[in-house]
Amino acid sequence: MPVISHSLTVSFNNCSASTFYSRFAFRNPNQYVEVRQFPRIYCAKKAKRTGKLRYPSEKKKLREKKQTKSDAPTPIEGVWRISRLAVSVQDDPGKDFWDISEALLKEIAKILEFPVSSMLPPEAFTVVRKSFDARKLQKEPKFVYTVDMDVHKLLHLEPRTWEFISELEPKNGCLEFLHFDKTFADLSSIIRESQKMKESATSAEIVHGNHITGSDNFSTTRKPRVVVIGSGPSGLFASLVLAEVGADVTLVERGEAVEQRGRDIGALIVRRMLQVESNFCFGEGGAGTWSDGKLVTRTGRNNSSVLTVLNTLVNFGAPRCILVDGKPHLGTDRLIPLLKNFRQYLQELGVTIRFGMRVDDLLVNGETVSGVKISDSRGSFDSSSQKLECDAIVLAVGHSARDTYQMLLSHNVNVIHKDFAVGLRVEHPQELINDIQYSGLANEVQCGRGKVPVADYQVAQCVKGTDTSILSNMEPVTRSCYSFCMCPGGQVVLTSTDPSELCINGMSFSRRSSRWANAALVVNVSSKDFEDLNLTGPLAGVEFQRVFERKAAMMGGGDFVVPVQTVTDFLDNRLLVTSVPPSSYRLGVKPSNLHELYPTHITEALQRAISMFNEELPGFISNNALLHGVETRTSSPIQITRRSDTWESTSLKGLYPVGEGAGYAGGIVSAAVDGMHAGFAVARNLGLYDNSLDTIVGKAQSVGFVKY
Ligand SMILES: Cc1cc2nc3c(=O)[nH]c(=O)nc-3n(C[C@H](O)[C@H](O)[C@H](O)COP(=O)(O)OP(=O)(O)OC[C@H]3O[C@@H](n4cnc5c(N)ncnc54)[C@H](O)[C@@H]3O)c2cc1C
Numbered sequence: 002m003p004v005i006s007h008s009l010t011v012s013f014n015n016c017s018a019s020t021f022y023s024r025f026a027f028r029n030p031n032q033y034v035e036v037r038q039f040p041r042i043y044c045a046k047k048a049k050r051t052g053k054l055r056y057p058s059e060k061k062k063l064r065e066k067k068q069t070k071s072d073a074p075t076p077i078e079g080v081w082r083i084s085r086l087a088v089s090v091q092d093d094p095g096k097d098f099w100d101i102s103e104a105l106l107k108e109i110a111k112i113l114e115f116p117v118s119s120m121l122p123p124e125a126f127t128v129v130r131k132s133f134d135a136r137k138l139q140k141e142p143k144f145v146y147t148v149d150m151d152v153h154k155l156l157h158l159e160p161r162t163w164e165f166i167s168e169l170e171p172k173n174g175c176l177e178f179l180h181f182d183k184t185f186a187d188l189s190s191i192i193r194e195s196q197k198m199k200e201s202a203t204s205a206e207i208v209h210g211n212h213i214t215g216s217d218n219f220s221t222t223r224k225p226r227v228v229v230i231g232s233g234p235s236g237l238f239a240s241l242v243l244a245e246v247g248a249d250v251t252l253v254e255r256g257e258a259v260e261q262r263g264r265d266i267g268a269l270i271v272r273r274m275l276q277v278e279s280n281f282c283f284g285e286g287g288a289g290t291w292s293d294g295k296l297v298t299r300t301g302r303n304n305s306s307v308l309t310v311l312n313t314l315v316n317f318g319a320p321r322c323i324l325v326d327g328k329p330h331l332g333t334d335r336l337i338p339l340l341k342n343f344r345q346y347l348q349e350l351g352v353t354i355r356f357g358m359r360v361d362d363l364l365v366n367g368e369t370v371s372g373v374k375i376s377d378s379r380g381s382f383d384s385s386s387q388k389l390e391c392d393a394i395v396l397a398v399g400h401s402a403r404d405t406y407q408m409l410l411s412h413n414v415n416v417i418h419k420d421f422a423v424g425l426r427v428e429h430p431q432e433l434i435n436d437i438q439y440s441g442l443a444n445e446v447q448c449g450r451g452k453v454p455v456a457d458y459q460v461a462q463c464v465k466g467t468d469t470s471i472l473s474n475m476e477p478v479t480r481s482c483y484s485f486c487m488c489p490g491g492q493v494v495l496t497s498t499d500p501s502e503l504c505i506n507g508m509s510f511s512r513r514s515s516r517w518a519n520a521a522l523v524v525n526v527s528s529k530d531f532e533d534l535n536l537t538g539p540l541a542g543v544e545f546q547r548v549f550e551r552k553a554a555m556m557g558g559g560d561f562v563v564p565v566q567t568v569t570d571f572l573d574n575r576l577l578v579t580s581v582p583p584s585s586y587r588l589g590v591k592p593s594n595l596h597e598l599y600p601t602h603i604t605e606a607l608q609r610a611i612s613m614f615n616e617e618l619p620g621f622i623s624n625n626a627l628l629h630g631v632e633t634r635t636s637s638p639i640q641i642t643r644r645s646d647t648w649e650s651t652s653l654k655g656l657y658p659v660g661e662g663a664g665y666a667g668g669i670v671s672a673a674v675d676g677m678h679a680g681f682a683v684a685r686n687l688g689l690y691d692n693s694l695d696t697i698v699g700k701a702q703s704v705g706f707v708k709y
Contacts, residue, residue, distance in 0.1 A: 078152060078153060079152060079178060079179060079180070080149050080150065080151055080152065080178075080179045081149070081150040081152065081169065081176060081177070081178055081179070082129070082147065082148075082149055082150075082176070082177050082178075082179050083109055083112050083113070083147070083148045083149075083150060083175065083176055084147045084148075084174065084175050084176075084177075085112075085145065085147075085174065085175045086105060086108040086109060086112065086145065086146040086147070086148060087108065087134075087143040087144070087145050087146075088102070088104045088105050088108055088143060088144045088145075088146065089104075089141060089143055089144075090141070090142055090143065090144070090442060090445065090452060090453060092104035093105075093144045093452070094452075095451070095452035095453070096133060096144075096451075096452060096453055096454045097322075099128050099131060099321075099322050099325055100123070100128065101123035101126045101127075101128065101148070103118075105128075105146055105148070106118045106119070106121055106123060106126075108146075109121060109126060109148060109150070112172070112175050112176055113150075113165075113169065113176070115162070115165060120159060120161065120162070121155070121159065121162070122154075122155065122158035122159050124154060124158060125150060125151050125152075125154040125155035125158055125159070126148050126149065126150050126151075127148065127149045127151070128146055128147075128148055128325055129147050129148065129149050129325060130146065130147035130325055130327055131144060131145070131146050131147075131325055131326060131327060132144070132145050132326075132327025132328065133145075133327070133453060133454050135438050135439055135442075135453075135456070142439060142442055142453065145327075149179070152166055185305070185308040185309060185312050186309075186312055187309070187312040187313040187315065187316035188238070188241055188242065188245070188309055188310075188312075188313045188677065188698070189241065189245055189313070189316065189346075190316075191309065191694060191697050191698060192242070192245040192246060192694070193245070195693055195694055195697075196246075199693070223249075224247055224248055224249040225248050225249065225392045225393070225687040225688075225689065226248070226249045226251070226390065226391040226392050226393075227243050227248045227249070227250050227251070227391055227392065227393045227394070227395060227683060227687075228250075228251050228253060228360075228372070228373050228389055228391045228393075228394050228395070229243070229250060229251070229252045229253070229394075229395040229397060230253050230360045230373070230394065230395065230396050230397060230398055230405075231253075231254060231287065231396070231397035231398045231399060231402075231660070231662070232252055232254040232256075232284075232285050232286065232287060232354070232356075232397075233286065233287020233288060233289065233397060233399050233660060233661070233672060234286075234287060234289060234660070234669050234670075234672040234673035234676060235287075235397040235659045235660025235661070235666060235672040235673065235675050235676030235679070236252060236254075236287070236395065236397035236659075236660070236676060237252075237286075237287075237343055237347075237673070237676065238310065238313075238673045238674075238676035238677040238680060239395045239397060239657075239659060239676040239677070239679050239680035239683070240252050240347055240352055240395075240680070241313070241343075241346075241347065241350075241677075241680065242676075242677055242680025242681055242684060243395075243680050243683060243684055243689075244347060244350040244351060244352045245350065246680075246684045246689040246690050247689055248683075248684065248687065248689060249351070250347075250351075250352045250353070251352070251353045251354075251355065251389060251391070252347070252352055252353070252354045252355065253355050253358050253359075253360055253373070253375055253389075254284070254285060254354070254355065254356050254357075254358070255278050255283055255357070255358065255359035255360075255378045255402075256278055256279045256280070256283035256284025256285065256356065256357070256378075257278075257279040257284050257285065257356050257357055258284070258285045258344070258356045259284070259285045259286060259290060259337050259340050259341060261279065261284075261356075262279050262280075262284035262285060262290070263337070265279040265280065265284070266279075266280065266281065266291060269281075269495065269561075270587045270588065273560055273561055273588060275495075275497065275500050275561070277498060277499060277500070278357070278359065278378040278379070279357075280495075280496075280497075280498060281494055281495060281496045281506065281508075282399065282401040282496055282498050282634075283399075283401070283498060284356075285340055285344065285356065286336060286337075286340040287399050287672075288399050288400070288401070288496070288661075289336070289668075289669040289672075290333065290336050290337065290340060291333050291336075291494065291508050292333065292336070292506075292507075292508045292669070293330055293332065293333075293486070293488040293491055293507060293508055293509040293513075294330050294331030294332050294333065294335065294336050294511075294669065295328070295329075295330045295486070295668070295669070296311065296314070296323055296329040296330060296331065296669060296670050297328055297329065297330075297668075297670070298668055298670040298671045298674075299671075300670070300671050300674060300702060304699055305697065305698055305699030306674045306677065306678070306698055306699035306701075306702075307670055307674060307699075308324075309677070309697070309698045309699070310670055310673045310674055310677065311323055311324055311329070311670070312324065313673075314331075314339060317339045317340075317342040317343045317346065318335075318338055318339045318342045319331055319335065319339055320335070328454070328457070330509075330511075330513075331511060332509055332510040332511030332512070332513070333508055333509070333510055333511075334510045334511050335511050355375070357377060357378050357379045358375045358376070358377060358378060359375060359376055359377075359378040360373045360374070360375050360398075360405065361374050361375065361376050361386055361408065362374040362386070362408055363394070363408070363409075363412055363653075363656070364388060364390070365412055365653065368652075368653065368654055369653070369654040369655045370391075370393075370394050370653055370654070370655040370656045371390060371391070371655070372388055372389050372390040372391050372394075373388075373389050373391070373394060374386040374387070374388055374389075375387055375389060392655065392687060393655050393656075393657060393683050393686070393687060394655060394656050394657065395657045395659055395676075395679055395680070395683060396409075396641070396650075396656060396657060396658045396659065396662075396663060397659050397660045397662065397663075397672075397676060397679075398660075398662040398663075399660065399661055399662040400634055400636060400637040400638070400661050400662050401496075401498050401634060401662075402662055403498075403540075403543055403547075405662075406540060406543060406639060407540070409641065410539065410540070412653065413652060414641060414650055414652050414653050414656065415641065415642045415650065415651045415652040416539040416540070416639050416640070416641050416642075417539055417639065417640050417642060418528060418531065418538075418539055418540070418541050418542045418638060418639055418640075419542065419636075419637060419638060419639055419640045419664050420525055420526065420527040420528075421525070421526060421542060421635055421636045421637065421638050422483075422485065422523035422524060422525045422526060422635045422636070423523055423524065423526055423545075423546070423549060423599070423603065423631065423632065423633045423635070424482075424521055424522045424523030424524050424603075424607055424631075424632050424635075425521070425522055425523075425595060425607065425628040425629060425630050425631065425632055426493055426505050426506070426507065426519055426520065426521050426522070426628070426629045426632045427519065427520060427521075427522050427568065427626055427627070427628050427629075428493060428517050428518065428519040428584060428585060428586075428626065428627050428629065429517070429518050429519075429621075429623065429625065429626045430516060430517060430518070430582075430625055431446075431448075431455060431456070431489060431490055431515065431516055431517055431518045432516075433518075433620060433623060433625060433626075434456045434457070434458065434489065434518040434618075435455070435456045436620065437456070437458075437618050437619065437620045437621065438456035438457075438458065438618075439453065439456055443456075448490070448512070448514040449490055449512040449513045449514040450512070450514070454489075454513075455489040455490040455513040455514075455518075456489060456518070457487045457489040457518070458484060458487060458520070458618055459483075459484055459487060460483065460484045460610075460614045460617055460618065461481060461482070461483035461484070462481070462482050462483070462609075462610045462613045462614065463479050463480070463481050463482075464479070464480050464481075464482050464524075464606045464609045464610050464613070465477045465478075465479055466478040466479065466480050466602045466605065466606050478529075478602070480524050480525055480602075480606045481524070481525050482522065482523065482524045482525075482606055482607060482609075482610030483522075483523060483610075484520040484521065484522055484523075484614070485520065485521040485522075485523050485632075485635055486506065486507055486520065486521050486635075487507075487518070487519070487520035488507035488508060488509045488513075488518070488519050488520065489509065489513050489518050490509050490510075490512070490513025490514050490515045490517070490518065491507050491508055491509030491513065491515055491517065491518070491519055491585070492507065492508060492509065492515055492517060492519070492585035492586070492587070493505050493506075493507055493517075493519050493563070493584065493585050493586040493629055494506055494507065494508050494586075495561050495563075495586075495588060496634060497550070497554075497561065500561075501551060501554060502547060502550035502551055502553075502554055503550055503551075503553040503554035503557055503561060503563065503630075503631065504546075504550045504553070504631055504632065504633045504634055505563060505586070505629055505630075505631070505632060506521070506632065506634070507519045507520070507521070515585060516585070517584075517585040519585065519629075521632040521635060522607060522610065522611065522614075522628075522632075523632060523635055524603050524606045524607060524610070526542075526545065526603070528541065530545065530600070530603075531544070531545045533600065534548060534600075536548075539639060540638075540639065541638075542638025542639060543638050543639065545638065546633040546634065546638060549598060549599060549630075549631050549633055550631060550633055552597075552598055552631075553598060553630045553631040556591070556593045556597065556598065556630065557590075557591050557593075557630075558591055560588070560589070561588040561589075562588060562589040562590065562591050563584075563586055563588070563589070563590050563591070563629050563630065564590070564591055564592075564593035564595060564598070564629075564630045565581055565584060565590040565591065565592060565593065565595075565627050565628060565629050565630070566581075566592065566593060566594060566595045566627070566628050567581060567582070567623075567624050567625075567626065567627055567628070568611060568621075568622050568623060568624075568626040568627070568628055569622060569623070569624050569626075570594075571595055571596070571607075571608065571611070571628050572608055572611060572612065572622065574594070574596050575594070576592060576593070576594045578592070578624065579592045580592075581627055582624070582625045582627055584627055584629065586629060590627070590629070593630075595628055595630050598630050598631060599631075635667075636661060636664075636667040637661050637662055637663070637664045637667075639664055640663065640664030640665070641658035641662075641663040641664060642658075643657070643658050643663070643665075647682065647686055648678075648679055648682035648683070648686075648701075649686070657679050657682065657683055659672075659675050659676050659679040660672040660675050660676055660679075674702075675701075677698065678698075678701035681694070681698075681701075682701070
């Protein structure tokens with residue numbers, strides 16, 4: 002942190018500083034600030050056209066400015082947002098520094114056109130976003146900041162800036178006055194705060210003799226009972242909302258709590274023992290627990306729902322930097338303690354959590370669900386099913402609950418198939434990716450301990466396919482091929498939930514310090530691809546996944562050994578390199594020709610895309626790059642249709658399909674957001690909530706599915 006002396010006496014504009022005190026009033030007449038009068042500091046003025054010499058566009062701008070100026074609050078009270086502040090790697094303290102450095106202060110002063118950066122007190126500024134921009138179009142990689150300037154603090158700490166601040170004007174794209182200084186809080190605080198306000202409003206109503214009883218369907222006799230199936234991000238956030246608003250919540254999870262789940266995953270990696278109910282997909286925290294914990298989402302980083310979710314994660318132990326980092330991620334080591342805190346909080350709220358219990362069936366009464374049948378998924382002697390009666394069910398089962406999908410069909414729940422993507426996972430030495438992305442700066446990575454982030458990439462291309470047969474007009478199909486779930490400094494892991502199937506994904510720890518970089522390279526597939534394999538019906542996509550997962554297991558030769566091929570051999574459709582480069586995958590790899598895996602049009606689309614990716618990332622095609630098969634569970638292959646007004650299943654009242662498994666999310670944050678809004682929807686339908694928080698937690702978005 003730079004040390005700024007506030008008793009500094011400066012001399013500029015040929016005038017020496019004199020110090021005497023005066024007082025001036027802010028808009029609020031009670032609020033006086035002592036001002037030390039120093040030489041006045043003004044914005045640098047540019048030569049301007051005036052009067053008739055102004056262009057019509059300039060006149061228009063001036064009119065608009067006058068108009069907004071009269072409405073705008075005096076800028077000596079609020080917050081100015083300063084964006085596009087670029088600091089070179091050399092001058093920046095590095096990726097793990099989230100405060101105001103001297104170099105950043107200089108950049109702030111430049112944008113403000115403030116002559117003496119050292120006079121700006123760093124305490125008046127807060128970093129609200131920090132990203133690392135290493136795009137090739139830049140002259141050199143830079144840290145890019147967005148910073149908020151608190152005018153009140155600034156004037157308090159450095160009153161000599163008053164004159165300057167009062168003349169500050171917005172600059173397109175880099176300086177704006179924030180009219181609404183919205184502060185975001187975690188979900189529980191938001192709900193509690195609103196309940197407090199409601200209670201005081203209600204007591205005021207009672208005092209005035211006009212208390213209205215409200216829409217609570219459950220009067221005072223009992224709390225509404227809700228069963229939440231699945232403890233992934235969507236199930237956890239739905240449970241949190243429902244417990245906070247007063248529902249009696251039972252959270253049923255087929256997998257184990259993170260402590261036991263960790264041991265089960267250990268046994269899988271070391272002894273090849275797959276627990277079908279407790280693994281990389283099933284268990285506390287859902288599929289994203291043993292993951293890279295990327296918290297990026299395409300729903301928009303600044304939307305209220307996302308910010309509420311991120312603040313909630315911070316409340317449960319995530320580092321505050323996830324609120325600021327341009328590409329926030331947690332890593333498995335941080336996710337596990339966070340989930341323990343989440344669990345403890347839910348239990349304190351009275352949520353009953355049943356780990357190792359699987360929902361096998363629904364209890365249906367006419368067109369309404371009335372409960373679930375659950376059984377012990379640990380395979381204990383007493384595996385007879387129990388019934389749990391309830392008023393609503395939140396179905397948050399993730400994309401691997403294939404048996405649950407089948408069960409839904411037996412109750413004629415509306416399920417439709419959905420497009421998704423399949424492909425392979427590519428792994429490079431991390432050093433190679435660092436070199437490609439950062440060139441000379443690559444040595445600053447230092448296995449995640451250096452100044453710059455471990456390099457990642459994101460590539461996407463549209464590829465014209467050769468699969469004309471499936472279209473009657475013989476036009477080649479255009480497919481999007483893209484990288485997905487990139488894990489810098491990570492490892493490839495097994496995400497199978499059945500020993501006869503093989504599928505993989507990637508994870509990493511917070512430091513991202515491993516020697517490898519992996520990412521899925523996938524091609525979108527739709528019903529036409531399923532039909533090509535004679536797969537029809539709502540679960541055609543699930544069957545499509547299964548076909549290739551079984552094929553991959555066979556190609557690997559069993560025991561979860563993964564078939565692999567170097568990128569160079571894959572492009573040439575040959576198997577020359579049989580002594581493949583090392584892989585981070587712990588259960589062993591077997592050199593294979595991956596052309597034997599997918600239909601030709603998918604393989605060819607991948608080949609072309611890889612060649613195109615190499616133009617963007619020269620060196621991507623390498624003998625040291627290893628393709629692993631298969632990546633099939635990129636997102637849910639189905640959608641359980643739900644009503645846009647009540648969020649209930651379109652075919653079964655009281656059933657709320659949410660999250661990734663239901664086809665409404667794709668990633669940790671989007672699943673959490675969907676779960677949160679589903680929680681509010683259930684609460685509203687049960688008379689526990691009245692939409693009063695929409696302005697704070699944001700409105701639910703009707704997204705089909707969102708990839709991270
Ligand atoms: C290895 C890996 C890495 C990933 N990395 C990232 C990442 O870095 N960033 C990111 O945003 N996303 C990542 N994802 C995706 C992300 O994990 C999911 O999008 C997200 O977890 C979906 O949340 P969900 O709540 O909808 O479902 P899930 O997280 O899948 O949770 C569903 C839960 O329901 C339980 N369940 C299923 N059926 C039943 C039943 N019948 N009875 C009881 N319980 C049941 C399951 O055991 C599971 O715990 C990753 C996924 C994997 C597998």
